[in-house]
Structures are given as C-alpha cells and as structure tokens.
Amino acid sequence: MAERPDFDDIPGTTVFTAERSRQGFHLNQFCMSLMKPENRARFKANERAYLDEWPLTEAQKAAVLARDYNAAIAEGGNIYFLAKIFATDGKSFADAAANMTGMTPEAYRDMMLRGGRSPEGNRSIKEGR
Amino acid sequence: MARITAGVTTSHVPAIGAAIDRGETASDYWAPLFAGYEWSRKWMAANLPDVVVLVYNDHASNFSLEVIPTFAIGCAESYRIADEGFGPRPVPEVPGHADLSCHLAEQLILEEFDLTVVNRLDVDHGLTVPMSLLFGQPEAWPVRVVPIAVNVVQYPQPSGRRCYELGKAIGRAVASFPEDLNVQVWGTGGMSHQLQGPRAGFINPAFDNAFLDRIVDDPEALTHIGHLEYLREAGSEGIELIMWLIMRGALGERVNPLHRFYHVPASNTAVGHLVLEAG
Numbered sequence: 001m002a003e004r005p006d007f008d009d010i011p012g013t014t015v016f017t018a019e020r021s022r023q024g025f026h027l028n029q030f031c032m033s034l035m036k037p038e039n040r041a042r043f044k045a046n047e048r049a050y051l052d053e054w055p056l057t058e059a060q061k062a063a064v065l066a067r068d069y070n071a072a073i074a075e076g077g078n079i080y081f082l083a084k085i086f087a088t089d090g091k092s093f094a095d096a097a098a099n100m101t102g103m104t105p106e107a108y109r110d111m112m113l114r115g116g117r118s119p120e121g122n123r124s125i126k127e128g129r
Numbered sequence: 130m131a132r133i134t135a136g137v138t139t140s141h142v143p144a145i146g147a148a149i150d151r152g153e154t155a156s157d158y159w160a161p162l163f164a165g166y167e168w169s170r171k172w173m174a175a176n177l178p179d180v181v182v183l184v185y186n187d188h189a190s191n192f193s194l195e196v197i198p199t200f201a202i203g204c205a206e207s208y209r210i211a212d213e214g215f216g217p218r219p220v221p222e223v224p225g226h227a228d229l230s231c232h233l234a235e236q237l238i239l240e241e242f243d244l245t246v247v248n249r250l251d252v253d254h255g256l257t258v259p260m261s262l263l264f265g266q267p268e269a270w271p272v273r274v275v276p277i278a279v280n281v282v283q284y285p286q287p288s289g290r291r292c293y294e295l296g297k298a299i300g301r302a303v304a305s306f307p308e309d310l311n312v313q314v315w316g317t318g319g320m321s322h323q324l325q326g327p328r329a330g331f332i333n334p335a336f337d338n339a340f341l342d343r344i345v346d347d348p349e350a351l352t353h354i355g356h357l358e359y360l361r362e363a364g365s366e367g368i369e370l371i372m373w374l375i376m377r378g379a380l381g382e383r384v385n386p387l388h389r390f391y392h393v394p395a396s397n398t399a400v401g402h403l404v405l406e407a408g
Contacts, residue, residue, distance in 0.1 A: 005357035012328030013365050017284045025194050032193045035212045070326060079325040080189040080282055087214025092144060094396045097329035108330065112394040116332025117323075123361040 009125050016078045024076020027064075030054045031081040040088045069100050131229070131303050131310035134178060136376045136384065136405040137169070138344070139262055141185060141317045143254040144396035146218055149261045162400060165390035166262050169404050172387065173263045178313040180226045180273045182233070182299060183256055184375045185317045186281040188213070190253035198245035199287050200295065202237070203252075203276035204230040211251040220257050220266075226273035229306055233275060236302035242295050244277075252276060259317045262402075281318070281369050290352040292371045296378020303379070316376030318369025320391075321362070322398035331364035332399050337391060340370060341401055345386045348377040366398075383408030 007015040014020070021028075030051070033039045043050040051061045063071035064085060072082055079096075086096045098108035111117065123129050145162065148154055154163045190211035192198065205225045210217040234246050256276055264271060277299075280286055287295075296314070303312050320340065323331040343351050351374060359368040377384075388404040 005355070005360075007357070007360065010328070010357075010360055010365075012326045013323065013360065014326055015284050015360065015365070016282065021194055021197075021283050028189070028194050032189060034214055035190070037212070037216070040214070073325060078189065078282060081194075083188070084214040090215070092147075092396065093324055094144070097324060097397050100325060101327055101329050111330055112332075112397065115334070115393055116321075116397075116399070117328065117330040119331065119333045119336070119362065122328055122331060 011122055011125055014073050020076050020078075022076075024078060026055050027060045027072065027075060027077050028081035030056065030064075031077070031084040034084040034088050043088065067099065069096055131306035131308060131312050133300060133303050133312050133314055133379055133381075133407050135176065135313045135407055136380045137259070137263065137313060137315040137403065138373045138376060139259045139315070139317055139402045140319055140395065140398055140400040141255045141258040142395040142398045142400065143213070143258065146254050146258040146261055149266065150219055162392050162395055165392055165400070165402060168388050169263060169402065170265060172404060177271055178311040180229055180275060180310055180312045182275045182277060182303070182312060182314045182379070183259065183317070184277045184279060184315060184372045185255035185259070186369060186372065187278050188253050188255055189282060191251045192278070197280055197283050198247075198278070199280045200242065201245040201247045201278040202230060202234050203247050203250040203278070204234055205248055205250060208250050208252045208256075208274070208276060210257060211253040213253055218254065218257055220261060221269050223252055223256065223260070223270060223276075224273045226275055228308070229310065230275045232306050233299065233302045236305060237295070237298055240298045240302070242298050247278070250276060250278075255317060259315055277375070279372050279375070281366075281371070285356060286368055286371060289354050289371045289374050293348060293352045293374040293378040296375040296380075299375065300379040300381060314376045314379040316373035318372050319363070319367060320370060320399040320401040321364050321367045323364030324366050324397055326365075328364070330397060332393055333362055333364070333367075334391070334393065334399065336362045337399050337401055341389060341391065341403065344373055344377050344403065345384060345405065348374060380405060380407050
C-alpha cells in the first residue's frame with residue numbers, strides 16, 4: 001500500500017484529499033453555482049437566504065458570509081471553487097491570498113514584487129527548513 | 130502523416146488573461162511579463178501549426194466535484210468559454226479537431242492510458258490564457274485544439290512519471306494519424322505558486338530554474354519528483370508542472386530549445402515559458 005505523505009508537516013497548507021472533497025462537497029457545489037449570472041444576482045441580493053438553500057453546516061455558511069477563506073478551507077472548501085465567491089465579489093486571487101495570509105492587499109502585492117514568500121523555513125515544520 | 134513539430138510550456142495565470150482583456154499589457158506591472166512572450170508570438174505567427182494538443186487543468190469550471198477525471202480528452206467540434214464567476218473571457222470559442230481527438234482517444238486507451246472522453250467541454254483560463262499569450266487577440270483562433278485536461282485539483286494528482294509516459298503515447302498516437310498535420314503540444318500551468326492558506330505567495334526560483342533546465346535535457350530526472358516534493362518546493366499549486374512532462378514526453382528524446390523566459394510575479398505566480406523544437 002502506498003503511504004500518504006505527511007502533508008501536515010508543510011506549514012500553512014491544506015491538501016485537498018478525497019476526504020476533504022466529501023466534507024466540502026456541498027460547500028464547493030454552492031461555489032460552482034455562482035458561475036451562473038442569475039445565481040450570482042440572487043446570492044448578492046440576500047447571501048444568507050441563498051446559502052440556506054444549500055445543505056451546508058453553520059460553520060461553512062459563517063465562513064462564506066465572513067469571506068474567511070482559511071475557515072472555508074478548514075471546512076472542506078477548495079480554493080478553485082472558493083474562487084467563484086471572490087470572483088462574484090470582483091476580487092482577484094491576489095486579494096484572496098492576502099486575505100488568507102492576514103496581509104493587506106498592498107502589503108501582499110509588495111511581497112510578491114520583492115520575489116514572493118521565500119521557501120526558506122517554509123518547507124517542513126519538523127525539519128525546520 | 131501528422132507530425133509533432135514543437136512544444137510550448139507556459140503558466141496560465143488568470144490575471145494575465147484579465148490584463149490582456151482590459152488592455153493593460155503595457156502597464157508598469159505587466160510590460161515585463163508580456164515582453165517575455167514577444168519573441169514567441171512572432172515565432173508562432175511564422176510557424177503556425179494546424180492543431181495544438183493543449184494540456185491544461187480545469188479549475189472547477191467544467192468539472193465540479195461530481196466527476197473528477199484524472200485525465201480527460203475533449204472530442205468536440207468546438208469548446209465554449211467558461212464563466213468563472215465574472216462572465217466568460219471575451220475571446221472566441223475554441224475550434225476543435227474532433228477527428229484527431231477521436232484518434233488520440235482510441236489509441237491512448239488501447240495503449241492503457243484510460244482517458245475520460247468528453248464530448249461537451251467548457252474551457253477556462255487554463256486553456257485560453259496560453260492561447261491569448263501566443264496568438265494575441267484575433268477574431269478567430271488560428272489553430273484547432275485538442276484539449277487534454279489533467280486533474281490537479283484533488284489529491285492524488287497523476288504522478289509525473291505517468292504524465293511523461295502519457296506524453297510519449299501521445300507522440301506515438303499523433304504519428305499514426307493519417308492526415309498530413311503540423312501539430313504542436315503545449316504543457317501549461319506552473320511554475321512555483323501557492324494560492325491557499327497562510328503560506329500563499331510561495332515562490333521558489335531555484336526549483337523553477339532547475340526544472341526549466343531539466344525539462345530540456347533530462348526530463349527523466351523530473352519524473353522522480355513526488356507529490357510531497359512538489360508541495361514543499363513548488364507550493365500547493367506548483368504541481369501543475371506535471372502537465373509540462375506530458376508535453377515533453379510527446380516531443381521525443383531530443384529537443385532544441387528556442388526560447389526561455391522566467392518572471393516573478395504574475396499575481397501570485399512564478400511564470401515560466403519555453404518554446405522547444407522537436408528534435
């Protein structure tokens with residue numbers, strides 16, 4: 001049997017496994033629904049009511065309403081699906097990345113212009129490298 | 130007979146598409162990126178293929194979590210542009226080459242690469258941004274496309290070795306198509322980047338440049354990179370680089386590198402681009 005690598009050893013990273021795909025199935029399918037303009041309009045008009053049409057957990061709904069993408073990922077969300085939410089908001093992947101790193105969009109953009117986040121110290125928690 | 134004449138690799142960052150669509154390619158932020166593709170656009174115009182076998186990944190646009198094919202091949206007459214949440218990109222529909230698609234699907238499955246056959250496929254930035262980078266903004270695309278979609282969204286993605294072997298099988302399958310066609314194979318996505326979590330913004334130029342070296346001269350060595358190493362060294366979305374190995378496998382043992390470009394950043398991503406002539 002192939003052993004699953006120790007993904008938890010990678011800092012600040014959640015690997016989207018089949019288990020997470022099950023956990024986040026409805027959350028991610030809700031995100032997908034925002035690819036239709038009529039659904040985007042209904043979501044924008046009343047976010048809570050639109051979310052209530054989906055069998056989501058309260059934690060999943062709260063993460064969406066707060067645009068807390070780290071929390072949404074912890075609840076089974078996948079970034080390519082969550083992208084439909086921030087696209088609906090008129091935001092970019094860089095805006096969402098800033099949100100998840102706790103930086104302002106300006107500070108995040110500056111970090112990227114300086115070459116991005118260094119791999120040093122960001123590869124392995126256990127090995128400290 | 131159909132023949133593979135060249136390969137292209139390029140990142141497919143959605144913000145690049147947005148910059149093209151909004152006419153911002155000459156801005157301070159974007160001009161250095163587009164300068165790296167200038168040579169390639171001229172070369173492409175002078176060396177236009179009939180068909181591009183375009184290896185990309187769907188970003189939760191056509192495939193939801195209902196069906197997650199590891200490898201899929203589009204076999205349609207044309208492909209619509211997906212609405213990714215902000216309306217479809219203002220680019221032409223993508224014309225297919227259904228006969229070549231069907232031939233590839235048959236040959237590849239008989240060679241035990243069990244691709245999912247997709248007769249209706251909406252394509253997203255993963256496929257259209259490379260086309261915009263290489264062809265600009267034409268009224269109609271100047272080539273036909275055979276889309277090959279690879280799952281990179283849900284673990285486990287196919288291994289680099291499997292991708293490389295699939296590429297070799299694509300090379301054999303193209304060579305057995307009876308029509309006289311000039312075919313290019315493009316591998317898209319990468320290079321190092323991470324779009325999720327507190328580690329977002331991860332960039333590894335040393336890894337990327339070693340990858341750019343080896344994909345030309347020693348692709349075999351790259352087939353040994355596993356999931357954990359991609360995650361550690363290239364960021365959680367850097368595993369898209371396995372799609373470059375499909376391109377490289379299809380080109381055969383030796384290639385002649387014509388153009389190389391590396392640039393940080395395009396939004397969250399390290400952009401890598403190669404044009405390789407089949408040997």
